Amino acid sequence: MKYLWTEDTGAGLHFWKLVNQLFFDDEFIVESKGSNQGLLDAVLDLDIKDDDKYYIAFDYVVDNQDIRNKYRVLKSIEKSSEGKIIILDMICFEYLILAFDKLVEWTGTGKTDKIKIREEVLKAVENHRINLLKIDDEKTLQYIAGFNRYSTERVMKSLAGEFTQNEKWSVKGSLMGECWYKDCCVSEHSDSLRCGKPEVEDGSGKMRMLIQSEEIKKILSIITEIQG
16 A cells, blocks of 8 residues: 655645546545554554555655654654655645645735745745745745744745635635636635736646645655656
């Protein structure tokens, strides 16, 4: 059996299930382990059978010491698993949404300040962190400085939320917002909440475009290369 385990619940888990459906023809058993600790505990408890493979979607940022410690344990297990456990190279689900090149166009946000901050943050991402030395825009630095407990993952989650406040595009609920995966698009406008219009309205077409975006393709290439 092939398994894809994530720490994400809600919209993040839903995302991986859609990836499994649309990109892998449902060949994986997709499961949430509830948290990064739950994910680590599940891997530690594994009794791997000969034909099993486990792909681990672990949110990894280097500026969080607790996550770094858990990741080191995961890596040691991966190295001794003889290719049965494979860690996917990712920061977090929200970063995949934030880095999607159609995000601003599709959601139709009018937050010009956040659009600029998003651009600056994405340009500064390297080695699973935001390299603050690469940012010289004062408003972006002020935005990041506003976090009581700064980490790359917190910034990604917050920024992704800024662009997906409309419930139809939300990535915070029990499922991804309907406009990501259904044959519809937001049509209502209000003074405080704007919305865009994707070039395709077919639900699977929109999800396939998201899945084929650069950052997600990097992660999925790990699976496709191993599967041969």
